[in-house]
Structures are given as C-alpha cells and as structure tokens.
Amino acid sequence: MKGYNFAYLDEQTKRMIRRGLLKAVAIPGHQVPFGSREMPLPYGWGTGGIQVTASILGASDVLKVIDQGADDTTNAVSIRRFFARTAGVATTTATAEATVIQTRHRIPEKQLREDQIIVYQVPQPEPLFRLEPSRIETKRMHGLADYGLMHVKLYEDIARFGQISISYDYPVMVNERYLMSPSPIPAFDNPKMDMMPALQLFGAGREKRIYAIPPWTRVRSLDFDDHPFRPINAAHPCGLCGATDAYLDEIVTDNHGGRLFVCSDTDHCAERRAAGHAGLQEAAE
C-alpha cells in the first residue's frame, strides 16, 4: 500500500515485536511487555493480534482471520482486508491452506500443523485480574508461581455451585510453570492447546503484552483430582453438517423458543457439508 511499509508496521517496530516474541517463546506462558503501537483499528478490536501478525507475516504467507470461529464476521472481515490491503498477502478461509491464522475467541476444529502459526487476539492477558487488579501484585505472584488465589477461587466455585463456573477464558498452566489466560476461547477449545503442533502466539495491544506457547508444549487446564476439567458444549449435533464433536453456536430461529445449533467454525462446517455430511436443519426446542 502506497505510503506504508509492508504489513503497515515499520521494520524497527516489527523487529522490536519479534524480539518480544522470541523471549515469549523461550519462556512459555510468560507475559512479555512490548512497546505496543497505536494501530488504525481500535484497542480491544485485535490490535495485539494484528501487531503480532504484521511482524511475522511474509510475502508468501496465506492468512486466515476468524472471529467467533467464522471468517465472515465483521471484525474478521475488517482485519483480513487490512492485511490484504497493507501486505497484499493471499487470504483464505480454509484452515488447511493457511500458514498464519489470526483468531478471536476460537481455535479451529481442524488439527493445526507444525508449519502453521495461530495468533490469538487477547483482551486481558493477566489471568489473575479478576482476583487481583493490581499488575504490581500479579507480577509478583507470577514470579513466585504463587497461584493459590486462583485455586481458592476454583475451590470456592465447587463449594458454592458444585462445579467450576468458568466457561470461557478458562485458566491454563503452561509447561507447569506459568498460569496463563488462553484468551476468551470457550473452555471447549482448551484441550486443543495442549501439545499443539503449531506455534501459538498471543498479542494484547492495549495491555501491551505478548506471550507464546511453543509447539508441543504441555498446556493443562486447572482442575482438581476429584473435579476434573470438563469442557462445555451444547448437547446437540450441528443442524447443518451433523457434527457431534464441534463447538456449536445457538441461533434463535423464531419467536417461539426455536433454536438451531450450528458449528461455530464455519470452514469446518462447510467442508463437512461439501463432503456429503448433512444435519437435520431442524430447530431444536
């Protein structure tokens, strides 16, 4: 794009971010502060993910952008256009074709490969922020691996509700050292992070933090022996493709309580339908 560097950011800024990424990969799950820039998109709308993507993107990369699992949600469209415009890279909606996948709130259903990188948009990198708002304090807690507060919170959930009440942004322990926010993905997606062949990068622009999970790293969702981690999903098959193992969106179909459950991963659903799978398309009660 005229007047702007490849992928918008200047090379010095990209270098600064790449240095942060290298440090992040070297210390899995640790939040690395970085000189986040003001982007032409609003804070909270993916500026961290965009900066990470911009600094790793090469001319031959193929980019996929999803929001809520879908390629066609407005913000995903906007970010994909941003890179098509500023970097001129090829874009795709097919998970298997992408070399870089930027995502908000989901991990694709299809298993990612070693030659792929997934970039998460992160609104709040600090997994302890609801329990301790001061970053001076939480920094100390991470340094000492002092995560008792989070365990107490989970225990209190069980004591009060009989189960852990966190359904998304469910805290994980990375490489048995750092407590990490997986970003607000549904807890359903947490197991996909564990021993993932692809490199996982996380960018939080407003909070100015980067973190990473190298390929083949252990990522454990916090739980207790007698209350093991349970991912949550609607108890329905996909109304369009019949999938029973994919995360589902709930679509309101009428004013009488009609609901349709469909895959949130639109590429996964379309691929299954193209392969001949069909759902019942019936509005479930």
Added chain:
Amino acid sequence: MAYVAVKGGEKAIDAAHAWLAEERRGDAALLAVSVAQIEAQLGRAVDRVMAEGSLYDRELAALAIKQAQGDLIEAAFLLRAYRTTLPRFAHSQPVETSHMRIERRISAVFKDLPGGQVLGPTYDYTHRLLDFGLLEDGAVAPGPASAEGLEEMPRVPDILGHEGLLEADGDSGGDPGDLTREPLTFPAARDVRLQALARGDEGFLLGLGYSTQRGYGGSHPFAGEIRMGEVSVEIEPAELGFAIDIADIVLTECQMVNQFKGSKTVPPQFTRGYGLVFGFGERKAMAMALVDRAMRAGELGEDVTAPAQNVEFVLYHSDNIEATGFVEHLKLPHYVDFQSELQNVRRMREAAE
C-alpha cells in the same frame, strides 16, 4: 434460514461506510464546513484533539474533527493512529515556559506580581447566556491590541522558590521516558506519569482532580499560576552543535502550590502539582496538576487511600483511546463466549434442581 443472517459481513461493512460518508456530509444544500473554518473557529476543539491525540498540528486536528463529525475522542484516535506512523527526526530541547509569549497569565496566590495578571481570551467572566446574535453571522468588533509587547514574566513558583518556601523542581535526570515506545512499568517515574496525564482524557482527569477536592486524597491546592501562550520548540542537530528554532506552539501550563506539613527530614514547605497541555486547555491543565500532586502522595510520605493517589489506577485508565476501544469492543460478537455461559448456566441449573 436464520443462519444466513450472519453472512454478508463484507457487503454490510461497505454499505455502512457509504452511509456514514453521506451522513457526515449532511444536507447537501448547505455549504460543507471547511477544515480551515474548523481550525479557525473551533479552536478549543482543535486544542483538545491535539492534546489527547498527542500531535501538535492544527490542520490535521481540524481534519480529524471534520472526519469524525465532531466526535473529539474519535478525532484524537485518528490523530494518534496517524502520529504512530511518523518517523522521528529529533528530540526537542525542553521548552522554556518562562520565556512564553504570554496571552494569559493569572495567579490566585498573589494579588499583583511582576508582569501582572493577564486575563487573555477567557470565558471565565462571561455570563453563560446563549448569544442569539451568533445565529446570524455578524461582524465582530476588533479585540484590544494583542499581548505582544508584554514583558517576559517570571513564573510564580520561581518567585516562591527564592525563599525556599516551595520545593525545588525535581529533575528526574537522564532521558525522559516515552510511553508511546516503551510499555508502562512500575514504579512509574514522574516524567512518565506526566506524559500519561498530558495525553489523558480531559473528562477523566477532571473527575479525578475534582475527587481530590472533595476529600478523596485532598492536597490543599492553590493555583499558583496558570499561563498560556506561545513557546519556541528547539532542536539541536548533532551535525550543527547548536539549537535551532523549528516551531512555535501554544501551551497551557498550570502550577499548583500545595500545602505540605513537612517531615522529619524536610522542613515545612509548599509542594508542586504540575499540568502542561497543548493548546489552550486550562481545565485539563488544572486537573492534571491536581492529579499529578495526588499521585505524589507515596513519595511525600502521605497515606495512599484515594483513587487519584493510586498511580497504577490513574495511569491504566486515563487514556481515552484505550478506554473507548475496550469499552466499545463489547459490541463485537461474543456469541461463542455467551454460548458457553448459556450452557454453563443451564448445566448449573440442572445440577441445582
């Protein structure tokens, strides 16, 4: 199928932008407002956008205001996003507000002082009655001769400083930090705190400053001096070895003088709160000075109990570009998370039955 409704994002975005452009222009029978008009006639809006946008350029600020339909936070955002792409040629020398070409200078602590009190173009003593005359374009009587020719005016804190009644102006030493390049870390030095406040949201600082006056971290402030006018910006290119004047900018500076009872090591003296903003931004400069002083509570051995004294709280929440982005991001789709919450609540209700 209802599912189809979530498709077509691309077309919807294009249509929304076209609609926005049409709405921005408004009634085509009316003349379009020009950037030059905004720059000349909506100067206070331009000042605010330059301050919060962290870029001193009146024309670009006016353009941003036009593009944002007068939404000043949106305009500041446009300016910031542009600013971040600009190369940096040099760092300026510290500007000398004591050499300011004064347009306004008042002190609330001395009745008269060298240089005198200069009201300047202030709303202070206007009666807030709607001027229906402005409904029509009328000629405006010429104002009094401009302030040019006013002698250089010493800064009030310097007058107090001679007697040792006011603490010395701290020099943090070394190069000042830059929040736009390096992320905020704690403890945050005063240079970084002042930078954050200078870029911060006027409304947020106003509320926080006000809270200190109502007992949440009171610091007994006096408006030692408020001055507004032009200062020269100088850079010293390494190859030249001497400073050259590259621009004149308008600044508003506020020096609050605050009571301090002293401590075991420091005799009783007055302490400082400092405010400095681009353009004519007196409200912001005063609020900034109050909050700056409040955030010094820890360093001066005072109890840190109030929001305005909590450095981390103030600095993390004063930037309106960050705040507006994150507050407004709630309108982005969250149906994946909401769905997991729905299933969770259903499961918990089942368990409870």
